[in-house]
Amino acid sequence: MTATPSAPFIAAKPEPRQRFVQCASPGGLHRMAYTEWGDPANPRVLLCVHGLTRSGRDFDRLAAAFANTYRVVCPDVVGRGLSSWLNVPNYYTVPQYVSDMVTLIARLDVEKVDWFGTSMGGLIGMGLAGLPDTPIQKLLLNDVGPHLEPGAVGRIGDYLGKPVRFETLQQGIDYAALLAQSFGPLTSGEWREINTPLLHERDGAWYFRYDPRIAQPFTATTDEMAAAGEAALWGALTAFQGPVLVVRGEQSDLLSRETTAKMVAQGRAVSSVEIAGVGHAPAFMSAEQIGIAHRFFLGAGADGS
Template structure:
């Protein structure tokens, strides 16, 4: 993966891995916010004319490049689209930080799907990306046909929220790219026992070089604003809304939990299976929040679910 001062190439994250011969295309779509327009960046894999589309959406401070290996492995069947949510990756920052919330994210994804010119999509959402998918899948006439929720549900454990608040939006600078990669790996240590090269692959796109030569995270520190504004009352109301949306989802749902996750409890996962209409679940041993889906076994779980085979025992 090549890196210049302010851009990251769209080369595959691990082009030497089996099945990773696909080459992504870097694209953009224009979206609207109350103060104007902003661009959402996305990488697109596979046949651009393929009507079978898989949308992969990342976590809070991550980028669509987290899914490079998933996308390469599934691009034989799907046109795989991996957006950078507003304020992250190569996407524009929003002029009003209070808009970093589900209504804007869902609206942006509806615009993206319209750009793709398809009636339905399958959805792979990690953490925040799962919440966006859940919010969209619970709406009437949703375009989502199948939904994989990677280590997230309607209830987010308070200990995880406090962990996130402790680092998100904090101004940090790194003397070298390697220092930034290592810091991002420390924050995401619960992803699992990744190799040095895997950390480099998924963390390099998160960083950019400043004019003074230092490195910093690409994401807008303003994404922390909604966290600072939340109250116990607003959190409870948000959870209740998410449960209502989740219970309205009619399509097949696969909930994947890292067995050591501090964000999605086993109790919440069990409630999701009980309260959802068509839900199966699985736990991945030795992983916390959230499984990285870089190794073959994890990718095989996703492939079996999306291609219609039995994915897991609930």
């Protein structure tokens, strides 16, 4: 169905707290950055995990909308944003990211979390949700599923990890907006809001913060490896017993309607919604889109208070 939910009440925007947690990989230790919103003592936690080359600051508006009800935690997945880069790039994979999220949840000192995952963040969420004794209670998958359309994967591979240099911050913001134009019709101010955290200045020029070596395991994935990973994610989705909402952008080239329907059919408690006029992946910056998440996590008619 096409989403036309009522918007939730959004209070004055609170300020996030910037924090870090130490994680481990077989190649050594690394720090994962995360922003935290709301009462730090609130046991009700919403984890928001971003896409492949993005950052946790993509969720600032969503986090502000939920901060009265949740302690909202938005990590920069390792190799992105303010997080460390891995010593061994071969570990830029979903199993490592799942391990890091388990460490983060332990740092938060909670037993259960709700999960909002965009693209790669949804793959990480599925990986964790399918494990025995998973801490995930509710899972929102933003334009992603176990099966990824090959054309979209190829499109991403065309730009991933390629060296780019910008003379000004605005050039970088505009280029990132071009790569992410399918997020939806955002204003110039909204693009600046979510793309500025992706960039940093060095020696008088601007560069993306993400480690270009994240492309190495991405491009090294064989058809056999991709098939095994897809099978594992289908198994994770069917094993998860909590509610799942699959959000699909109407024009998405990564998540097909056929895959969405299969997820609804095979999962235990999976529903779906489609957002008109958007591709991969809905930005969840508008009140209408935030309303979709609000109704899923808090229930119809909840005001977040």
